Amino acid sequence: MANTLDQLVDQVRENRIWRSIFRSGTGESNLHKSLFVQQNVFLHLFSIKARKRTLEFSATWYLGALTFGTFMILVITGVLLMLYYHPSVPQAYADMKDLQYVVSSGVFLRNLHRWSAHAMVFLVFAHMFKVFYRGAYRTPREFNWIIGVVLLLVTLLLSYTGYLLPWDQLAFWAVTVGSNIASAVPLMGAKIRFLMLGGTAVNANALLRFYVLHCVILPLAAILFIAVHFWRIRKDGGIYAGDHSSEGSNQ
């Protein structure tokens, strides 16, 4: 049984159309495993081999991977939520009620999006402190640390802009508190606040701006910087292994 299944899988993988898409072909050799990573536009951000020590749980607690996991959950649930959401006042709030009472699994979708968002903010912070205490930010990884700081800020902005979208009391006043801080910037505080809200108070324009930022601009920025972040891991010699004596064997 297992044999016929294997044969079937092999047949599919040797098929001309399959081979035109995935060129690494069939086979279990390390060459094939290397090509699998190298010849895929997304996977080739990663190196072909990794030091075994860096895979131990204690090395990273997998915090970077988990952060990326929450981001993927957020993209999927976020796109589904967009199907039920209008960024207008007061329809936005009515859509929340629809999610609650009309849409199948609407509550679950919103719950998952919200808890994953909190988890992502927490994990980004945890990841940063773990990297710091490991000393993994030091040469040659300085620049990737800075990309990480940028990603921290993008994450906070994503979470903050998303906070307004339900258009309930919690959302409205949390964003009012935040936008008042922006107006404390010397000289151009009021201008920054106006640019941020599209007006002098949190209103329908602000909701639309936050929606565009939350659903288009910031996710694109996040994806871009995540790609650079992953690619730099490979370019900087793989995940930090714990001491500088092994740094000589970079790829």
Place this chain on the structure above:
Amino acid sequence: MSTPKDFLAVVDSDARKTPRRIAFITKRTSPQVRVKDEDRVMTYPEVFFRATVAIETLAIALVITALLWDAPLEGLADPMHTPNPAKAPWYFLGLQEMLHYFPPVVAGVLVPGLVVMALIIIPYFNINIEAEGMWVKDKARRLRIFGIVVVLFCIFLAVFHVWVALVPTLIMAALMYMAAQTDPQTATGYRRSLVSKPLSFWIMTWFLFELVVLTVIGTFFRGPGWSWVLPWKGAL
């Protein structure tokens, strides 16, 4: 001639190892060789498999959370009706707590600006790659500077009545002083590890401590008019 099917040619692609490095040791360099060969695994499937398992475990945990607890949803936004207290999202409550003591330009602009600047500087700030302990060299002078900085900063916090930030600062200062008074030769356990910590470690740990304390206070211990409350009891 037909090709026999009953054997399989396997090419060990590891036959060619990573190129060997040859070091020429001249008179003035140390002949100590620190680079060693390490066990490596293939990214596919080993690393991807582990990452996938980790992410799926988290996904299951989040799905269970989403099934058990509903996301908060209050009434329709009403600009005429301010809730008391109006709180920012939890990750900004540390800042909002600061806003209670300092003018907005300090708490809302200067402090976060400096934090981001400091985070960017960190990898360049740590100039000695060996990350030498803060008190290993030049102890007397460093203790003097440390003392002055701590006293001035504590006076600053006391003037603004920021006791919630003062207490963690004093605890960290006490730990640093203890590390300074520890003899690295005879110390054991955690005291030994504290002696070896560089300045960047102390600053980051102080920052983490303050961040946690202020965020927890802002989230759980602040009520109407930003007064003290107990999360299980209501207003004090």
